[in-house]
Amino acid sequence: MADNGYPTSGHLLGVLKKRMMSETHSGIFHFLPLGLRVQEKVEKLLDKHMIALGASKVSLSTFSSESLWQRSGRLTGDRSELFQLEDRKGTKFLLSPTHEEEITSLVANTVHSYKDLPLRLYQITRKYRDEPRPRQGLLRTREFLMKDLYTFDPSAKDALQTYHEVREAYSAFFDELKVPYLTAEADSGNIGGDLSHEYHMPSSKGEDRILSCSSCDYVANEEVARSGREPSSKKLYDIRKQAPTRMVEEILSFELFAQVHAWYSITHAFSRDRKIVYIAIYPSMVVHGHECEERATKFNLDALKSIFPNIDTTAGDLAETNSPRMKKKYVLDYRISEIIKKSYNEFLSTQRNVDVDFDDIPVVDLVMIEDGDGCPKCETGILKAHTSIELGHTFHLGTKYSKPLNAKVPGDSPSSGTVNNITTKGPVLEEKAEEISAEEVTENKIFLEMGCHGIGVSRLIAAVADSLADAKGLNWPRVMAPFEAVVISGPDFHDDAQMVMDALSQEATPTPSVSPRMSLAIDAILDDRPKPMAWKMKDADLIGYPVLVILGRSWRKEKKCEVQCRQLGFLRQDVALQELRSFVDDLLRQL
Numbered sequence: 001m002a003d004n005g006y007p008t009s010g011h012l013l014g015v016l017k018k019r020m021m022s023e024t025h026s027g028i029f030h031f032l033p034l035g036l037r038v039q040e041k042v043e044k045l046l047d048k049h050m051i052a053l054g055a056s057k058v059s060l061s062t063f064s065s066e067s068l069w070q071r072s073g074r075l076t077g078d079r080s081e082l083f084q085l086e087d088r089k090g091t092k093f094l095l096s097p098t099h100e101e102e103i104t105s106l107v108a109n110t111v112h113s114y115k116d117l118p119l120r121l122y123q124i125t126r127k128y129r130d131e132p133r134p135r136q137g138l139l140r141t142r143e144f145l146m147k148d149l150y151t152f153d154p155s156a157k158d159a160l161q162t163y164h165e166v167r168e169a170y171s172a173f174f175d176e177l178k179v180p181y182l183t184a185e186a187d188s189g190n191i192g193g194d195l196s197h198e199y200h201m202p203s204s205k206g207e208d209r210i211l212s213c214s215s216c217d218y219v220a221n222e223e224v225a226r227s228g229r230e231p232s233s234k235k236l237y238d239i240r241k242q243a244p245t246r247m248v249e250e251i252l253s254f255e256l257f258a259q260v261h262a263w264y265s266i267t268h269a270f271s272r273d274r275k276i277v278y279i280a281i282y283p284s285m286v287v288h289g290h291e292c293e294e295r296a297t298k299f300n301l302d303a304l305k306s307i308f309p310n311i312d313t314t315a316g317d318l319a320e321t322n323s324p325r326m327k328k329k330y331v332l333d334y335r336i337s338e339i340i341k342k343s344y345n346e347f348l349s350t351q352r353n354v355d356v357d358f359d360d361i362p363v364v365d366l367v368m369i370e371d372g373d374g375c376p377k378c379e380t381g382i383l384k385a386h387t388s389i390e391l392g393h394t395f396h397l398g399t400k401y402s403k404p405l406n407a408k409v410p411g412d413s414p415s416s417g418t419v420n421n422i423t424t425k426g427p428v429l430e431e432k433a434e435e436i437s438a439e440e441v442t443e444n445k446i447f448l449e450m451g452c453h454g455i456g457v458s459r460l461i462a463a464v465a466d467s468l469a470d471a472k473g474l475n476w477p478r479v480m481a482p483f484e485a486v487v488i489s490g491p492d493f494h495d496d497a498q499m500v501m502d503a504l505s506q507e508a509t510p511t512p513s514v515s516p517r518m519s520l521a522i523d524a525i526l527d528d529r530p531k532p533m534a535w536k537m538k539d540a541d542l543i544g545y546p547v548l549v550i551l552g553r554s555w556r557k558e559k560k561c562e563v564q565c566r567q568l569g570f571l572r573q574d575v576a577l578q579e580l581r582s583f584v585d586d587l588l589r590q591l
Contacts, residue, residue: 019543027134027142034543035461037482039145042457043124045479046147049173053165055120055149060099060106062126066092068101071404081130095128100401100452103150107448108407114154117409117448118162122149124457136205138462139389145457152448154409156398159449163195163396166453170199170392173455178477178591179464182388184210185220187306195396199455200388201463210388211369215381223302225383226365226376264336267299272312277326280304282333282366298368304331307362333366389463392455399447408445465544474544475567478591483525485584486540489551490533497551500561501526503581504549522584524549541566546591547584567591 020035031039047057066084069075083095096102103121111119124147131142138144149166153159167183174181179201186198198221200210211225212218220226267280283297305311308329375381402408461480468475478484485504489497504524525545527536533552540548548564555561560574565587575583 021138025142027131027140029138029141029143029458034482038461038476038480039457041480041482042460043147045173045176046124046455046457049169049176050120050122050147050149052172053120053149053169054118055122058103058121058123059125060096060102060123062096062128064094064096064099064102065105066094068105068405069094072101072104072401073404074101080132083128083130097127097129098146098452098454099123099125099148100150100397100450101405103148104401104405104407104450107150107152108402108405111152111407111448112409114409114446117152117154118158119152120149120162121151122147124148136462138458139205140207141458144459147455147457149451149453151451151453152402152407153450154446154448156449159396159398159451160195163394163451166394166451167197170394170453170455174199174391177464177479179468181391182210182212182219182386184212185224186393187221187223187302197394198390199392199394200386200390201467202386203389203463203467204387205466206387206389208388208390210386211383212386213375213378213381213383216375216378218375218377218381218383222300222369222385223306225369265297265299267304269301269304269308269311271308271310273310274312275325275327276308276310276329278304278308278311278329278331280331280333280366281336283335298370300366300368303364303366307331307364330361331366332361332363334363335367337363389459389467390456391460391463392453394453395451397450397452399449402448402450407450408447411444411446469544470566472538472566473542476544476546478546478588481523481544481546483523483545484588485522485524485547485549486543486545487524487526487549487551488533488536488540489555491530493551493555494528496555497526497528500549500551500577500580503577504584522581522588547587549580549584563587565591 019032020038021032022030024030050057066075082097084092085095086092107119107121111117124145127144127146129142129144131140134141151159151162151166153162171183182200182202184198184200186196198208198210200206200208202210209222211220211222265282265284267282269278269280270276271278280299282299285296301311308331369383369385371383371385373383375383464477464480465474468477476482487497487501487504489500501524504522507521527540529536531539533550537548537550546565546567550562550564552562554574558574558576560576561580563571563573563575563580563583565571568587568590571587573583
């Protein structure tokens with residue numbers, strides 16, 4: 001146990017392994033009966049919300065064709081995390097880490113009219129990733145369970161409306177779980193697309209970092225988060241007084257690698273093939289907090305990698321940067337881009353044979369955000385950083401997969417053509433409100449607009465187990481618990497315990513005072529193992545049943561059950577048998 005009395009991560013993992021699952025190899029787990037019930041509860045809830053969204057359930061093969069991945073372009077990058085295999089005929093396959101290629105190929109071969117759209121297909125299946133260092137139980141594994149929803153629409157307007165509806169369904173799902181979560185703007189990563197959101201559970205065990213505003217609803221992953229801070233006005237004044245030619249000469253000659261200038265910094269990185277050096281220029285100091293104090297900046301490598309994914313993060317020899325064979329690519333921080341460009345243009349007017357075009361290079365936020373930075377969305381908010389566990393992700397893919405895999409329908413759809421006045425909540429990219437380009441129309445056919453939306457079922461189980469535990473053990477939400485209630489008794493009350501169990505688990509007849517929901521049987525289990533009563537009570541707390549019904553001293557004296565509920569302030573109350581069903585129902589409705 002930790003010093004604060006709460007179970008350590010290792011202790012909780014031990015409980016999960018003994019009661020819920022068994023690790024057979026590094027990062028590979030079998031689910032035991034109680035763990036499987038938790039998994040099935042999550043799947044049932046997902047089914048409920050996917051059906052409400054109008055999605056149909058499918059089950060795609062674990063095998064994915066390598067040729068499809070070559071067509072989509074996803075085999076051109078790093079393959080180290082892919083499980084690859086070959087059959088006796090030499091056909092190459094992958095154990096699917098994700099199914100975008102397979103579902104797109106399936107739809108391309110079966111959907112031939114806009115009348116078949118919109119189409120929403122989902123599955124809950126195992127995925128595979130050759131994780132180099134499996135850790136933290138189910139949080140980082142080689143085999144994991146995912147819910148994937150794939151959506152297909154005839155136009156960008158329809159696809160963005162679908163995206164909005166999926167986000168609402170995800171919010172309803174996490175709300176019903178009754179777990180803390182944050183919805184953050186995010187980077188699309190290897191999946192692709194240009195609009196995505198992540199769903200995170202705040203946790204000290206998390207590997208992600210999320211920024212949220214103290215005053216408004218701004219939340220973003222640190223990879224795409226942007227602060228409202230600017231360089232110090234004093235520093236800007238000093239900048240404008242400097243001779244621009246000296247500044248640009250220093251940048252182009254890399255003199256600043258040996259020393260940090262008073263107001264700007266330079267970081268460089270190499271491509272994996274060592275043919276390109278990426279040069280990032282950003283302010284050394286920025287305004288921080290309500291008091292507008294200055295603080296030194298830290299470079300955000302993720303921002304650079306989002307523009308140039310082919311970056312080798314290992315250190316390189318600075319001498320290589322001045323090699324004539326080395327191509328240079330620049331990136332400017334948005335706070336100083338105009339000053340750099342103005343200085344460079346003045347410098348360029350006096351030089352010849354300089355091949356850098358500062359007017360045609362990326363301008364982004366290159367500074368790492370920290371606690372206390374200003375919010376980019378409101379004037380008064382301050383950003384707060386949270387470590388978190390990613391539970392789900394929604395992506396608007398556009399035609400990233402439908403084009404290379406030829407998923408298209410005739411272009412006479414009522415929804416095709418101009419896409420204007422999109423009214424979806426949250427950020428919407430302006431280019432998605434533009435007219436469908438000629439590139440998206442081939443032979444009077446329109447490529448399908450896609451979305452993919454995942455929830456990590458096994459990660460969710462691990463995150464909830466870790467985040468909601470207390471000093472006694474696991475503490476499942478009602479909708480995830482392996483059983484809603486457990487009946488515990490000593491050997492003297494075996495027959496009575498079965499009677500109590502029957503009272504809880506039998507369905508009641510709906511009446512004006514008994515709602516249809518209350519008439520459903522309580523999902524209860526009777527612990528009839530030949531163990532001491534105290535041992536069984538402790539074990540029930542470790543497993544995390546929401547409600548304990550105990551036949552002990554009160555039952556012997558008054559025929560009353562002792563009902564315990566840790567999630568409601570460690571509630572303990574003696575309840576007569578005739579009132580037990582309604583009392584437990586009332587507790588469960590609060591969970």
